[in-house]
Amino acid sequence: MNPSATVAVTGLTVRHRRTVALDALDLSLGPGVHGLLGPNGAGKTSLIRVLATVAAPSSGRVELLGTDSAGHGERTAIRRRLGYLPQEFGYYPAFTVREFVAYVAWLKEVPADRAPAAVERAVRRVGLGDRIDARMKTLSGGMVRRAGIAQAIVNEPELLLLDEPTAGLDPEQRVEFRALLRELGTRATVVVSTHLVEDVAAACTDVALIEAGRLAFQGPTAELVALGGDSAEPGGSPTSAVERGYTTALRAHRGPTGRARESLR
Numbered sequence: 484m485n486p487s488a489t490v491a492v493t494g495l496t497v498r499h500r501r502t503v504a505l506d507a508l509d510l511s512l513g514p515g516v517h518g519l520l521g522p523n524g525a526g527k528t529s530l531i532r533v534l535a536t537v538a539a540p541s542s543g544r545v546e547l548l549g550t551d552s553a554g555h556g557e558r559t560a561i562r563r564r565l566g567y568l569p570q571e572f573g574y575y576p577a578f579t580v581r582e583f584v585a586y587v588a589w590l591k592e593v594p595a596d597r598a599p600a601a602v603e604r605a606v607r608r609v610g611l612g613d614r615i616d617a618r619m620k621t622l623s624g625g626m627v628r629r630a631g632i633a634q635a636i637v638n639e640p641e642l643l644l645l646d647e648p649t650a651g652l653d654p655e656q657r658v659e660f661r662a663l664l665r666e667l668g669t670r671a672t673v674v675v676s677t678h679l680v681e682d683v684a685a686a687c688t689d690v691a692l693i694e695a696g697r698l699a700f701q702g703p704t705a706e707l708v709a710l711g712g713d714s715a716e717p718g719g720s721p722t723s724a725v726e727r728g729y730t731t732a733l734r735a736h737r738g739p740t741g742r743a744r745e746s747l748r
């Protein structure tokens with residue numbers, strides 16, 4: 484396990500009643516943008532929820548930002564330094580975008596003298612500057628998602644966890660959001676769960692592919708692309724190259740029986 488890792492997970496098992504969502508997973512991540520990929524039900528949300536400290540592991544060890552997250556006090560300290568966008572999140576519909584993001588800044592203990600500027604900067608960074616004083620209930624679904632991203636980055640987190648952040652964003656916003664991700668990943672450890680391979684091709688330095696609660700592939704995006712081999716189609720796009728790598732890695736992980744087995748690396 485890399486000693487400089489900001490996320491170090493060993494033997495992580497998460498069970499929901501009889502379902503094993505994560506099966507003794509080992510994972511180590513450092514700064515950069517990590518695309519978290521996998522089929523429906525692979526365990527992506529279960530993993531992000533444990534990393535966000537909102538769900539407890541059934542067993543295993545989870546070290547975040549150099550601290551074991553098992554202790555209550557440690558979790559509180561970690562939360563100040565992380566940002567989290569859940570797949571679905573609640574908000575007071577009568578809050579303005581500014582109030583919504585400021586409330587999270589307060590929860591994260593952003594110093595009061597710095598909070599107003601931090602809120603404005605986060606809202607501007609997601610392209611909602613002109614709607615900062617609009618009430619949440621008047622926003623479109625994609626705008627609510629962007630407000631959700633703003634609350635996740637308001638404390639300049641060292642660990643940023645985004646569960647399907649591009650769902651509902653229009654194409655222009657997706658392009659801008661990917662640029663923001665790349666910028667955030669120069670300093671922070673960013674984990675983005677997504678089904679959109681375009682997100683991975685455009686914004687992720689690394690990929691972790693999970694299936695049936697186990698790691699099927701982990702490495703630089705270029706390595707996943709290389710696994711897919713040369714394009715059969717002339718002028719194949721970077722997106723189709725990631726798709727081929729994804730499929731090849733999953734098939735190798737499943738083996739000839741078609742069932743998941745040990746990870747590739």
Ligand SMILES: Nc1ncnc2c1ncn2[C@@H]1O[C@H](COP(=O)(O)OP(=O)(O)OP(=O)(O)O)[C@@H](O)[C@H]1O
Pocket residue numbers: 499500502503504521522523524525526527528529530
């Ligand atoms: N609250 C729950 N109760 C029971 N089973 C659950 C619960 N949450 C998740 N599961 C199960 O755990 C497994 C992993 O689910 P999880 O949501 O982590 O997958 P995912 O990779 O995020 O899926 P998707 O791509 O569909 O969002 C699935 O089999 C799912 O049905």
